[in-house]
Amino acid sequence: MSHPTRAPFGTRLGALLAERGRLCVGLDPHPSVLRDWGLDDDVAGLERCVRGTVAALGDLVAVFKPQSALFERFGSAGVAVLERVLVDVAEVGALSLLDAKRGDIGSTMDGYAAAYLADGAPLAADALTVNPYLGLDALEPAVAAALANGRGLYLLARTSNPDSGWLQLAERDGRSVAQLVVDAVAERNREALAGGEGLGPLGVVVGGTHGQGSLDLDVFNGSVLVPGVGAQGATLADLARSFSRPGLLLPTSSRGVLAAGPDPTGLRTAVTALLSEGTVLTRP
Numbered sequence: 001m002s003h004p005t006r007a008p009f010g011t012r013l014g015a016l017l018a019e020r021g022r023l024c025v026g027l028d029p030h031p032s033v034l035r036d037w038g039l040d041d042d043v044a045g046l047e048r049c050v051r052g053t054v055a056a057l058g059d060l061v062a063v064f065k066p067q068s069a070l071f072e073r074f075g076s077a078g079v080a081v082l083e084r085v086l087v088d089v090a091e092v093g094a095l096s097l098l099d100a101k102r103g104d105i106g107s108t109m110d111g112y113a114a115a116y117l118a119d120g121a122p123l124a125a126d127a128l129t130v131n132p133y134l135g136l137d138a139l140e141p142a143v144a145a146a147l148a149n150g151r152g153l154y155l156l157a158r159t160s161n162p163d164s165g166w167l168q169l170a171e172r173d174g175r176s177v178a179q180l181v182v183d184a185v186a187e188r189n190r191e192a193l194a195g196g197e198g199l200g201p202l203g204v205v206v207g208g209t210h211g212q213g214s215l216d217l218d219v220f221n222g223s224v225l226v227p228g229v230g231a232q233g234a235t236l237a238d239l240a241r242s243f244s245r246p247g248l249l250l251p252t253s254s255r256g257v258l259a260a261g262p263d264p265t266g267l268r269t270a271v272t273a274l275l276s277e278g279t280v281l282t283r284p
């Protein structure tokens with residue numbers, strides 16, 4: 001059942017991507033980013049960087065992805081900035097994807113679902129990255145909360161780090177572990193969509209550094225978040241060549257975009273260039 005006042009996540013995402021273009025900007029306020037912006041590596045610097053980025057790009061970008069770790073490193077004061085920037089993202093009409101990669105046994109996952117996916121929670125986001133490698137049963141509370149509240153989840157499938165294949169390309173019955181995640185997500189989306197068209201509420205993460213590789217996305221019915229664009233070396237043209245269905249992709253770049261700051265015009269120029277480059281991702 002969807003939240004009465006909020007359309008399903010896939011519907012909201014699809015509409016916004018059609019309007020603004022297919023790009024997610026990661027809010028990863030590393031010490032090096034703050035230094036390059038001429039800011040101190042403290043809570044005031046953190047706040048200037050992330051809120052300044054959303055203020056500069058809020059009308060251009062469909063999705064912002066704050067990286068929780070880089071706020072948590074300042075303790076409760078950093079988490080307060082995360083709360084504030086989640087509100088900023090909502091106020092500019094973009095979607096927030098909180099990158100916290102949560103995953104724990106089901107009873108604890110209830111707690112994470114209450115923290116990030118419940119209406120009224122201070123850290124509630126439109127979507128959350130989650131780690132399925134404890135087993136899909138463990139994620140059930142998050143799936144239930146997301147579906148009930150018109151929010152989304154992105155499950156890690158094939159991550160961008162160099163050795164992710166060590167686990168994620170191991171095979172069971174001829175399918176890679178990453179493929180098992182993709183197929184399980186597609187099945188849940190089919191149930192959630194109940195015969196309807198469009199994107200389901202659950203997405204997967206596939207690193208752009210590896211490309212599609214042996215993954216089969218032919219019948220996938222959700223958003224595919226693709227990190228690794230920019231600082232990790234992938235380009236949107238690479239993605240268009242590598243993926244059989246580039247129209248499913250949500251490329252995300254953090255340091256690659258933030259490097260153009262702090263000047264708002266510089267940030268907007270960098271994002272406008274990526275959005276126009278992103279038109280190569282047109283196949284459905």
Ligand SMILES: O=C(O)c1cc(=O)[nH]c(=O)n1[C@@H]1O[C@H](COP(=O)(O)O)[C@@H](O)[C@H]1O
Nearest residue numbers: 067129159160205207227231232253254255
């Ligand atoms: O889930 C993610 O966003 C993610 C998955 C993955 O496989 N690789 C990956 O880099 N990420 C995140 O995407 C961001 C990449 O940042 P940049 O390399 O600066 O663009 C970081 O916040 C990572 O934690």
